[in-house]
Amino acid sequence: MNNIQQGLNIAIVGATGAVGVQMLKMLEGTSLPISQLKLLASKRSVGKTYSFKGYPIIVEEVKPDALEGVDIALFSAGGSLSKELAPEAARRGAVVIDNTSAFRMDPDVPLIVPEVNSEALREHKGIIANPNCSTIQMVVALEPLRQQYGLNRVIVSTYQAVSGAGHTAVQELKQQTEAILQGEAPKVGKFPHQIAFNAIPQIDTFQDNRYTFEEMKMINETKKIMGIPELHIAATCVRIPMAVGHAESVYIELDQEISVEDALRVLSNAPGVMVVDNPAQLEYPMPVDAVGKKDVFVGRVRKDPDEKKGLHLWIVSDNLLKGAAWNSVQIAEALVQLKMVTI
């Protein structure tokens, strides 16, 4: 693809990863004016070819020079690479949209879910952080309720797919599953324990307070994105044997009482939310139905039996799309809309 038309020079850093390949797909579907697209990855992926709107694009090695002239760089190649190269890219004039946890809690870095806080983009200093997958889908569903009824408490338990841990994690689930079906012992590698036909109550490393880093991401990032530092929020994050699609059982307490009907109405009108909540027809969101879709699906909406201001929700989304690639591309679109990037 040559720079023959006016438009953006975009780079995907980590283009061959589970999220990177979805970023490419999401860019294909966007209305962003793209004049040049660079696919950057580690040395061993150099030379691989991907198709973008019919054009073949060859993967190049990720290094500082490759980021020269880039307008928007979408990073998804691990926290240490982001820490090293995102400031380099920003110094060269790119706006970095970083999908790792490297900069999310940095007070100088906006942490953005466009449906919730795109205005915070105006404060960016070259690096913008894309939140954790399980956080994004939750705040998209909670923000519209919070706007009308106030929010003071969240207790979430997650049901997370393995693809959040990359291609090799999906392969490991498949291989372990095949081994068990054939009566063989499953080989453990990517996860600390067998994930096939199991549930592992640990995602990312343990912190001193006995919460995992994934749980602390949900707690801290939700407060930052929603701008409610005083929010009472706790999380339990669990990996279960699914390839794609995170689900969440979420309890919230609002400032005011709300009926199920009002909650469903507010959610139905909310950007990025699709309500699937028809108990009579056994309809509710499920990971297999969310795969490949950009929406956040909400269902099982019901009042707490005892707490008048309490509501229970079941929130599902494709962790690679709204949880990662699509949210990053949405941030790029918002930058253009807000004229924060000039074409």
Add this chain to the structure above:
Amino acid sequence: MNNIQQGLNIAIVGATGAVGVQMLKMLEGTSLPISQLKLLASKRSVGKTYSFKGYPIIVEEVKPDALEGVDIALFSAGGSLSKELAPEAARRGAVVIDNTSAFRMDPDVPLIVPEVNSEALREHKGIIANPNCSTIQMVVALEPLRQQYGLNRVIVSTYQAVSGAGHTAVQELKQQTEAILQGEAPKVGKFPHQIAFNAIPQIDTFQDNRYTFEEMKMINETKKIMGIPELHIAATCVRIPMAVGHAESVYIELDQEISVEDALRVLSNAPGVMVVDNPAQLEYPMPVDAVGKKDVFVGRVRKDPDEKKGLHLWIVSDNLLKGAAWNSVQIAEALVQLKMVTI
């Protein structure tokens, strides 16, 4: 097995089901004096032979006459059969321990988890109910904390294995998994949707209040077993692709503040509870580790970040054993200990 020694005449009604075969195993390991054991099932299973302590036992058809002379009848053959035959068995002098939901909320029927309320057995009128699997493992873990610190609130999200829905459900998970691995469409039968590589936020039928019956079982049975009608409790019950072993993410609020150390100490000393909680070694309870064991495993114990009296727990147990067969056999043992059954 002939009635040559003094002892109990025990019947398993539904002996060929997923729980029935585990009841037989649990009876093999018990110290109960058993002089005769009847295995009863529907017509199509008549003639099947099972081994009990080396003796072959032939399955007989379940009908009122077959319950004559039985001291203790363990029922696990569905609610409608229990409704029909449990009163018949009781009328003939048997004490019925019923594993279905048919009588659980009947005020004349004790609902028993021996670690929690075996004294309530003294009130029985011929029928004793075994609680729902997901309820049992939770109350075993919560009761010791409640005894020392008081309990006023529970919010639970479950991760439940398919075997709670019987042998055919386990087969369906296996067949769907094989189909998907071979690139074929999975056939849906026992569950309302695909369960392989998915999470279904529905167990049992929906009630008018938008909760499922499984969720209402957890809510109502917990109050009855623990004797706390005013307990604030909500549940979200989810089926995930595992064969055996239920897990639960449980948030509780106690009447008094408690440290993690104290909670772990109380749980470690509690009957039926095994603490597995060593974050540094990545040790916590998991379904695959609980299979075949009688204990309730508790881990991931941590304070709520904001609520001083709030605690988060992860509770796992074999849903066919402590959740069903083992709890039923424990009730039989308790009846003998309390001299409520004469040998």
